[in-house]
Amino acid sequence: PTELLTLTPWLAPIVSEGTFDPELLHRIYQPLNLTVGVTVFAVGKYTQFVQHFLESAEQFFMQGFRVHYYVFTNDPTAIPRVRLGSGRLASIIPIQGHSRWEEISTRRMETISQHIVERAHREIDYLFCLDVDMVFRNPWGPETLGDLVAAIHPGYFAVPRQQFPYERRPLSTAFVAGGEGDFYYGGAVFGGRVARVYDFTRGCHMGILADKANGIMAAWQEESHLNRRFISHKPSKVLSPEYLWDDRKPQPPSLKLIRFSTLDKDTDWLRS
């Protein structure tokens, strides 16, 4: 047994190295002929991350499965062509750029839900919505598949819920009261069965719209809304911080294998 909790109180698995048998899972999932989708948003200067993201995904993400990357960008010409393995596709989808980075960040939920309705539900079974300024460093496989999947934020897995950076103003639809909360989940990774991801992103988008109408923007934009929603619609599977790591942090012994992590970068410059 690992030193990490492996089950949430509502009996959702918490996935970390040593809790699963990759071969067994492969034997279970392979015959299902699944296609796994990935959405990433590469707007403005974030287009520079696509190459590294895709190349590392080609090495580590869902090996042996059909994969479809959806790259949303305001500048399709800036997206490099990356060689993909067999059964793996990439689609570049133009979206509107925005002058304010907060605008870009709060439009993703809407864009994803619309994209599912218009197209993705016909092409994929499972969908992961990932941040693009990240790389895969180790295998990310079918152990991550589930109805509705969240990932624990690397910055808050060891602190009490009162210290989670939830939205604390009751006016916002993302408001979380002091005594509420399970884990602080990261906005950079979430996913699940495509119909569930649709429900989830649509719900978040509605909350974001309501906030907009009330002239308020949640403390961590979509991540705040995501966290609010994961309290009332608990994920059926939770990924440990192995699946969403921050390379600037020292790796604790309880995390055995970092699979997906941030690239060190200058956020001020990127958002300018």
Added chain:
Amino acid sequence: NVFSLISTWQREESQSQDTHSVVLQRMQLEKKESSERDCHLDTCRIPEVPRLVYPKAQLLKPTRVDVLVMTPWFAPIIWDGTFDSAILDAQFRNITVGLTVFAIKKYVVFLKLFLETAEKHFMVGHKVNYYVFTDQPANVPQIPLQEGRQVVVLEVRNYKRWQDISMHRMEMISNFSQQRFLREVHYLVCLDVDMKFSDHVGVEILAPLFGTLHPGFYRGDRQSFTYERRPLSQAYIPRDEGDFYYAGSFFGGSVPEVYRLTMACHQAMMADQANGIEAVWHDESHLNRYLLYHKPSKVLSPEYLWDERMLRRPPLLRKLRYVAVPKNHAEIRNR
């Protein structure tokens, strides 16, 4: 699980006939095929839960370090301390659970204690249908029942041999699954009658497909499991295979999954009969074969099936929830 899909359609948000909900419904229908195949791989429901107050789980503090709480295919192994009933009850509100129990010939004598203790401990607060299969409907005792719970008496034939009575449960459950359970309940729990409930047995057990660890084998090596070892039998399991030894007295799941399991076991037993062989532990042998090749989405610890006369209770068993009632085997069988 078909029912989780249906409940998604009917959620309040999708009431309005806007494009989104129409497409969502179409998506659900299209995906029903594939999701029924892999639905057993995901155990948790995602209905909305209201604001609740409960202690926060700590990622760095596993709740149980003395036992395995999850199989390598992510099925939770249910032990005391691993689950929070407040959250689970909220996630499983508005479900109806069917409990099947067979009281044939002299076994009717066990019904009273079984049902009385079930009223105290089994799925309290949820809707329950007790399906009592019996060859003597007149001998089914009248038990006061809590609200939302009812006893349905299903008259069936008996068999001369107790082994046949035990094995034909599979056939009877599969028949009734199709005919009525599918329409009446969300989950089925299939139990032995010569038992009583002594502690909480709740929605933490519910999953598309679940089995229970047999109390005699939870610590053993797979070579020591009393699987059927003759290749001629449909229940055959080779010595180098096997995850757990599951008990024939406690299994269940969603109605479609229980239907598949009981149908498969019944057909396997018919094939064995045609080949002149009877598996060493009858329906339990076939159940074990099925669950080896169709991995359960939850596994219940021996808290959920114990026999205090046969086994000394180890410290890792914090609760005894469903236990054997003493009986005289010679007296009660084949009479």
